[in-house]
Amino acid sequence: xxxxxxxxxxxxxxxxxxxxxxxxxxxxxxxxxxxxxxxxxxxxxxxxxxxxxxxxxxxxxxxxxxxxxxx
Amino acid sequence: xxxxxxxxxxxxxxxxxxxxxxxxxxxxxxxxxxxxxxxxxxxxxxxxxxxxxxxxxxxxxxxxxxxxxxxxxxxxxxxxxxxxxxxxxxxxxxxxxxxxxxxxxxxxxxxxxxxxxxxxxxxxxxxxxxxxxxxxxxxxxxxxxxxxxxxxxxxxxxxxxxxxxxxxxxxxxxxxxxxxxxxxxxxxxxxxxxxxxxxxxxxxxxxxxxxxxxxxxxxxxxxxxxxxxxxxxxxxxxxxxxxxxxxxxxxxxxxxxxxxxxxxxxxxxxxxxxxxxxxxxxxxxxxxxxxxxxxxxxxxxxxxxxxxxxxxxxxxxxxxxxxxxxxxxxxxxxxxxxxxxxxxxxxxxxxxxxxxxxxxxxxxxxxxxxxxxxxxxxxxxxxxxxxxxxxxxxxxxxxxxxxxxxxxxxxxxxxxxxxx
Numbered sequence: 001x002x003x004x005x006x007x008x009x010x011x012x013x014x015x016x017x018x019x020x021x022x023x024x025x026x027x028x029x030x031x032x033x034x035x036x037x038x039x040x041x042x043x044x045x046x047x048x049x050x051x052x053x054x055x056x057x058x059x060x061x062x063x064x065x066x067x068x069x070x071x
Numbered sequence: 072x073x074x075x076x077x078x079x080x081x082x083x084x085x086x087x088x089x090x091x092x093x094x095x096x097x098x099x100x101x102x103x104x105x106x107x108x109x110x111x112x113x114x115x116x117x118x119x120x121x122x123x124x125x126x127x128x129x130x131x132x133x134x135x136x137x138x139x140x141x142x143x144x145x146x147x148x149x150x151x152x153x154x155x156x157x158x159x160x161x162x163x164x165x166x167x168x169x170x171x172x173x174x175x176x177x178x179x180x181x182x183x184x185x186x187x188x189x190x191x192x193x194x195x196x197x198x199x200x201x202x203x204x205x206x207x208x209x210x211x212x213x214x215x216x217x218x219x220x221x222x223x224x225x226x227x228x229x230x231x232x233x234x235x236x237x238x239x240x241x242x243x244x245x246x247x248x249x250x251x252x253x254x255x256x257x258x259x260x261x262x263x264x265x266x267x268x269x270x271x272x273x274x275x276x277x278x279x280x281x282x283x284x285x286x287x288x289x290x291x292x293x294x295x296x297x298x299x300x301x302x303x304x305x306x307x308x309x310x311x312x313x314x315x316x317x318x319x320x321x322x323x324x325x326x327x328x329x330x331x332x333x334x335x336x337x338x339x340x341x342x343x344x345x346x347x348x349x350x351x352x353x354x355x356x357x358x359x360x361x362x363x364x365x366x367x368x369x370x371x372x373x374x375x376x377x378x379x380x381x382x383x384x385x386x387x388x389x390x391x392x393x394x395x396x397x398x399x400x401x402x403x404x405x406x407x408x409x410x411x412x413x414x415x416x417x418x419x420x421x422x423x424x425x426x427x428x429x430x431x432x433x434x435x436x437x438x439x440x441x442x443x444x445x446x447x448x449x450x451x452x453x454x455x456x457x458x459x460x461x462x463x464x465x466x467x468x469x470x471x472x473x474x475x476x477x478x479x480x481x482x483x484x485x486x487x488x489x490x491x
Binding site: 012013015016019020022023026027031033036040043044046047050051053054055058059060061062063064065066067070071 | 233234235237245254257258261262263264265266267268269270271280281283284285288289292364367368370371372374375377378381382385389
């Protein structure tokens with residue numbers, strides 16, 4: 001079964017690895033219909049998490065100062 | 072008044088004539104010195120490092136030419152008049168150099184004393200760009216050799232670039248064109264980048280120290296994924312900051328991957344050489360980071376697409392399998408029905424052959440003894456017994472006259488008709 005992680009914290013690397021795993025499992029011709037549905041649901045969630053996190057936030061800018069001795 | 076005052080008064084009121092005769096005015100003296108300097112040092116070559124540079128709106132350039140012997144400094148103030156500068160510009164441009172702090176130069180000119188300030192200086196009339204460039208190359212080789220010896224030369228190139236570098240530490244001069252170009256590219260990408268800016272001088276005195284400190288500072292921020300060092304285009308000597316050891320070293324040892332976007336027309340700087348990724352312009356630098364993120368997005372989209380394809384194929388396969396099964400079931404049912412029907416027909420035909428009525432029509436009959444049993448053997452009947460024979464359309468009652476066994480020819484009283 002797919003590894004369940006808290007999606008808010010899941011790293012991009014982990015998300016992609018999990019997607020690849022799902023894809024591999026789905027390529028198995030003998031996959032059960034219920035499992036297929038379950039895996040596709042999980043894959044959809046992962047794709048959404050990744051896309052939302054990258055696209056949703058607006059560009060943010062902050063400034064930090066040089067250390068005193070370098071100014 | 073005292074005696075002393077009188078004496079003092081006397082001294083000033085009685086000028087000594089022989090001194091007055093040989094005295095020169097300030098301007099005369101300065102002119103004389105300048106004439107001497109011109110005679111003795113006309114158009115001499117001198118080399119040193121460019122120190123502080125100032126370029127007022129007049130178009131003249133003033134800079135210090137410095138010789139530093141282990142801390143013991145010797146300085147000449149150089150004046151590069153606007154006209155001379157105009158004349159030398161094409162020559163310097165051709166060799167991609169400019170007079171900027173920190174570079175070594177060999178210049179020609181004549182020393183002089185400037186009347187208005189009394190300052191001793193040097194009027195520059197020519198420059199030898201090859202000296203500067205040769206020195207830059209030698210200096211560069213020396214720095215690279217040093218970084219290699221210290222084992223840090225390719226350290227930054229071996230850092231790991233996150234799959235999705237959304238947090239960017241930016242080292243640049245705030246408000247510069249380079250800064251604007253970089254931010255514009257990030258904004259247009261539509262990606263939610265998180266930028267931490269550290270404003271620095273990118274040329275002139277103190278620039279190298281500031282850039283190095285900013286790289287180190289941003290590299291230490293836990294939430295920074297990559298550090299971008301950007302600066303607009305300029306001559307090779309303009310970009311001297313990025314050829315300094317302090318900057319190269321800061322980039323090399325930075326724990327985060329460093330992306331450079333230092334506008335170069337011709338060459339790469341040492342900063343570029345040791346950076347994780349070097350890009351020709353600030354825009355190209357931003358594009359490289361955007362592409363990394365987009366690469367991930369495409370990867371995810373492609374996985375989603377492949378999953379969708381797998382699901383569609385699986386559904387299509389299932390539908391086909393169901394359709395096939397239904398088809399086979401239909402064929403099977405028809406065939407079975409036909410087979411069963413013909414078997415029944417056959418059986419009916421066969422059964423019909425055994426129907427006694429049919430047989431009797433052909434001439435067969437059944438004979439019953441007086442007790443109603445079917446007569447099957449001559450041994451079951453005697454002469455004089457009455458028998459009843461059933462034929463197709465009725466019954467015949469007879470009396471047995473004799474019987475004969477077909478096996479032994481034994482004479483027995485026979486009935487008057489054939490038995491089945």
